[in-house]
Amino acid sequence: MKLVSFLHDGVLHGGILDAYKIHPLPHSSHDPVLAFIASGESMHPVDNSPSPLEGVTLLAPLQRPPRIFGIGLNYREHAAESKMAVQAVPTVFLKLASSITGPNTDVLLPPDATQPDYEAELAVVIGKPGHRIAAADWEQHVFGYTIINDVSARGVQLATSQWTLGKSYPTFTPMGPWIVTRDEVPDPHNLDIKLTLSGEVMQSANTRDMIFRIPELIAYISSIVPLEAGDIISTGTPPGVGLGRTPQRWLLDDEEMVIEIEGIGTLSNRTRATA
Numbered sequence: 001m002k003l004v005s006f007l008h009d010g011v012l013h014g015g016i017l018d019a020y021k022i023h024p025l026p027h028s029s030h031d032p033v034l035a036f037i038a039s040g041e042s043m044h045p046v047d048n049s050p051s052p053l054e055g056v057t058l059l060a061p062l063q064r065p066p067r068i069f070g071i072g073l074n075y076r077e078h079a080a081e082s083k084m085a086v087q088a089v090p091t092v093f094l095k096l097a098s099s100i101t102g103p104n105t106d107v108l109l110p111p112d113a114t115q116p117d118y119e120a121e122l123a124v125v126i127g128k129p130g131h132r133i134a135a136a137d138w139e140q141h142v143f144g145y146t147i148i149n150d151v152s153a154r155g156v157q158l159a160t161s162q163w164t165l166g167k168s169y170p171t172f173t174p175m176g177p178w179i180v181t182r183d184e185v186p187d188p189h190n191l192d193i194k195l196t197l198s199g200e201v202m203q204s205a206n207t208r209d210m211i212f213r214i215p216e217l218i219a220y221i222s223s224i225v226p227l228e229a230g231d232i233i234s235t236g237t238p239p240g241v242g243l244g245r246t247p248q249r250w251l252l253d254d255e256e257m258v259i260e261i262e263g264i265g266t267l268s269n270r271t272r273a274t275a
């Protein structure tokens with residue numbers, strides 16, 4: 001099952017994507033997909049006629065998730081190219097929900113967002129809340145998976161030891177195009193992940209290369225902070241980011257970023273420099 005958020009006639013809706021038609025969920029003025037997840041999937045599509053996919057504007061599947069937990073340095077080669085040591089526990093930071101944007105939107109690059117960079121990531125969406133979740137129980141707490149581009153202004157991010165602001169400029173969290181439910185992704189630790197920049201392959205890896213896998217991430221974060229329905233854990237990026245290249249390769253105006261994750265889909269966004 002694929003969950004989407006979309007605009008139709010200027011109104012926010014959530015729905016279940018079936019081939020090229022979207023079956024709408026009950027209306028919620030806040031975040032209809034989040035309401036569906038929080039209901040334990042007890043909500044059902046309304047009986048209205050489905051909307052054709054080509055007649056709507058897809059948005060980020062979650063508009064205001066409770067939290068976005070980012071995971072840093074979770075691929076060994078990415079840690080090496082970043083010249084940072086792999087830690088004994090996951091490196092966790094937050095991205096602000098105000099940075100979310102959807103598929104096929106512009107990622108805005110203001111002048112003070114110096115050294116802008118891309119990061120292709122598999123993101124986990126929490127369904128069942130929990131505190132101190134055992135690693136063995138991880139799957140029952142996962143609702144599904146989506147794609148995140150963890151856009152980062154390295155000049156801001158690395159100016160201090162705190163990464164949140166440099167990763168939370170408006171539009172710096174492209175997400176989508178949908179959430180694929182857990183049952184449709186048998187093994188999230190064996191998915192090809194690729195990012196192209198204006199047609200050039202910059203990142204190409206497999207999620208099997210994660211240092212801390214999803215059970216460990218859920219167990220570690222929930223050992224400290226209770227996880228809520230709709231929380232997102234973005235599981236880290238593989239090697240190939242602009243920071244780690246020689247010479248370093250920062251995002252420029254009017255470049256298309258395309259992330260493909262096997263079994264999930266494709267997320268496309270274009271950069272736009274602003275004054």
